[in-house]
Amino acid sequence: MSQPPGAAVSVTEAPPSSDTPSKQLAAQRVLPLRRPGRWIATAIVLVLAAQFVHGLVSNPFYQWDRFGYWFLRPTILDGLLITLEVTAYSAVLGLLGGILLALARLSRSPVLRAVSWTYVWALRSIPLIVVLLFLYNFSALYQTLSVGVPFGPAFFTFDESRLATDMVVAVVGLSLNEAAYAAEVVRGGILSVDQGQHEAASALGLPKSYQFRKIVWPQALRSITPNYVNQLIGLIKSTSLVFYVSLLDLFGTAQTMGSTYPGDIVPLLLVVTVWYLILTSVVSVIQFYVERYYARGATRTLPPTPLQKLRTGLTDLRARIRREAAV
Numbered sequence: 001m002s003q004p005p006g007a008a009v010s011v012t013e014a015p016p017s018s019d020t021p022s023k024q025l026a027a028q029r030v031l032p033l034r035r036p037g038r039w040i041a042t043a044i045v046l047v048l049a050a051q052f053v054h055g056l057v058s059n060p061f062y063q064w065d066r067f068g069y070w071f072l073r074p075t076i077l078d079g080l081l082i083t084l085e086v087t088a089y090s091a092v093l094g095l096l097g098g099i100l101l102a103l104a105r106l107s108r109s110p111v112l113r114a115v116s117w118t119y120v121w122a123l124r125s126i127p128l129i130v131v132l133l134f135l136y137n138f139s140a141l142y143q144t145l146s147v148g149v150p151f152g153p154a155f156f157t158f159d160e161s162r163l164a165t166d167m168v169v170a171v172v173g174l175s176l177n178e179a180a181y182a183a184e185v186v187r188g189g190i191l192s193v194d195q196g197q198h199e200a201a202s203a204l205g206l207p208k209s210y211q212f213r214k215i216v217w218p219q220a221l222r223s224i225t226p227n228y229v230n231q232l233i234g235l236i237k238s239t240s241l242v243f244y245v246s247l248l249d250l251f252g253t254a255q256t257m258g259s260t261y262p263g264d265i266v267p268l269l270l271v272v273t274v275w276y277l278i279l280t281s282v283v284s285v286i287q288f289y290v291e292r293y294y295a296r297g298a299t300r301t302l303p304p305t306p307l308q309k310l311r312t313g314l315t316d317l318r319a320r321i322r323r324e325a326a327v
Helices: 020-027 036-058 064-071 074-106 110-125 128-136 166-191 195-203 208-245 250-260 262-294 306-326
Strands: 144-148 154-159
Touching: 064 262, 074 110, 074 166, 074 208, 074 250, 074 262, 110 166, 128 166, 128 208, 166 208, 195 208, 208 250, 208 262, 250 262
Parallel strands: none
Antiparallel strands: 144 154
């Protein structure tokens, strides 16, 4: 409809859209919270780490060429193999002994509880080197051993010196010591299981052995695994003491070679250090996956593996680069 000449035309502005503030907020760039202390601490740590690496690389005292020469020498690898054998045997026997001692400590028999407590108390109080040296000289106290009736006839008699080889002395000594610590680890893991689990299993009329194997033990492993793997790492390092019972393990071989080649003592010690770092790192990786396996059912989401963390970090980095490029 046309307006007559001279008539005023009113212009009505459109009301502002309700989503205008939200669009303005979306257009604004969100600035992260500044944390100068974190950046300063990071810079200090990086500088110290760079200085440490520079000292390792540039200091001729370390003799890295000799380190490369000794690292994969057959004599070093033979000592490494003995270290692995002693660790494997002692870990298995120590864990089995620890389980038996823990069950004895938790039993209703006062005799079993007293014997288990006394064993754990004694072996945790005596230094490992003393145990090894005592076993090494055990033949001086008992030249022959026998099995039979106490204060009666003996059924079997054998020479102790023939059985107590250097390997046997090392494995027995480490296993006896390891069993005392493993017993407390296993006992703590069993006690960590909620008492309601025991009561529910008993209410269902399940046998005690079935309760332990299917209900208590799987749940106790979540607590036992990290603690015992920590013990296992300590056991790997404790094998260096078997050198004092004439068993040439990794450390003993390095000591012997250091006596023969006095100028290579530092490179040989570095070789031993790196090999122990490798062994403990492998055990730590195994520990992570074992813990992750037994965490099923206890956590809503499993912890990511290192590979998954790497993938997530790369994805976040690419997304951040794209956002920066878009701005």
